[in-house]
Amino acid sequence: MRDLVGYGENPPRVEWPGGAKVAVSVVVNFEEGAERSIEAGDARDEDIHIFGGWQADPTRRSLMKESYFEYGSRAGIWRILSLLRRHEVPATFMTCGMALEKSPEVGPAIVREGHEICAHGYRWAGTVGMEPDEELAEIRRCVEAIERTAGVRPQGWYVRDGITENTRGLLRAEGFVYDSNSYGDDLPYFVPTDRGDHLVVPYSGDANDGRFWGNASLATGNELFEVCRDTLDFLATEADGVPRMMSLGIHSRIGGRPSVASGIQSFLEYAVARDDVWFATRAEIAEWWLAAAPATASGAGEAVEVASA
Template structure:
């Protein structure tokens, strides 16, 4: 068996993480991530190398080579309707999110790009399309990363702060991120706190989360209320667990899912609970900056 060539850190901060607080004395920082993917999904019938339509509800499949227009329209819902419901909810709570943006999704709907910037949300790079990178050669991945960053910057007028791949890091992703000038890395699920990364590169890591993510509404949570209860339970535990130090709670959101009328109430209820609990709702960029300031003092 070939040894994994990248170093791994299984110790982290250990039993005693840094004993600092987020701005305002908060124990928990809530990172809301809105995934702008709708319109960037792959479809074999449209010439893609794979089919992403199963990343919604399951149903019959059309004949090979035929487009599944119904499921395509489910993704279109996120761009046409869901994103605006999500943005209205965030505005009502005065909450800022980090937008993981696929460049082709913004190209297809530039009004979303303008609205994200208008409302003060952080712009991040989620790839040229909603693509897999794990099998790519270094120069191919770096080239795609460069293209997506330039397109997103042209559409939004701001430089994307981080890059997040749909299928995780390759052995060369972090070097490519440094080359593109990203501020931090979001491709990890390994902690509740920011950390330097195990490879020694000057690119801090702000971990993401897969459990506190609305994609599980398609399988794990039977109702929006169940998802809200799950999020609130995570928030309550992080705010009261008997160990020193702060935490980050990442919440993944997809307009085609959480933007549905039956589900948006989960986000509304969670944001109300977070405010009542004194959590700091912040962009990942601000979390990275606050952590660097607090731990270097």
């Protein structure tokens, strides 16, 4: 059953570490090599618009389109890692298992830099339409690939195109702490499953370099900076004793390009200079919420016992 009420007028009063007003979660999506492609044996190439609107026939292999994705693993991911290192900002890398297999140096580098790896599916695709056994196989295949290539077990889950009614119960059974397949709130929240309550750390599509994808609604990195700055400023202003969370979404092949990266750099410089911001991975936010927030299931509307996964 959908929950259209959420916290309503009474959000939980949870104090972030250091008294911060806003927890900022930087998310880097690493998907390159896991997209649909004829070269990989798929029937069709990824059907996307790039470079402001150009599109190739998805039924024919496009080396041009492939090279657009390749930029993310060849150059973009390293530029983003450098930016984060320079500003000492931890991030959550939503990584596809196949992407890490095809770029074996990336997983160890993410872990070495102290970032979190969140499972992003084995392929860059969703699980909508899958039967429970198919979905469980996808979850396990992704986890195995991450463990093998990066040496860590992911605590979080997020997949393209969404999840099924069974996903969260499966995630709890597999030991996941949270998922981020929701755009429905500014704060983490619990949802009931047949295996107990499950934590959702919601994501966001507005402070996100996806705005440059296809028929771009943004043209410059400075515009992305302004969107991110305005988001942070507003959340901090309304955080009167109530926690707020901001997600910044980056994609290696998009935000890793110099023009977009310049806007990300400007935002990091701006946010790091503030004393009311807590930069945290999504796993850190989940851990804090599980320890400090009232144990309420989003769909139940009353207090329940919540066990940390």
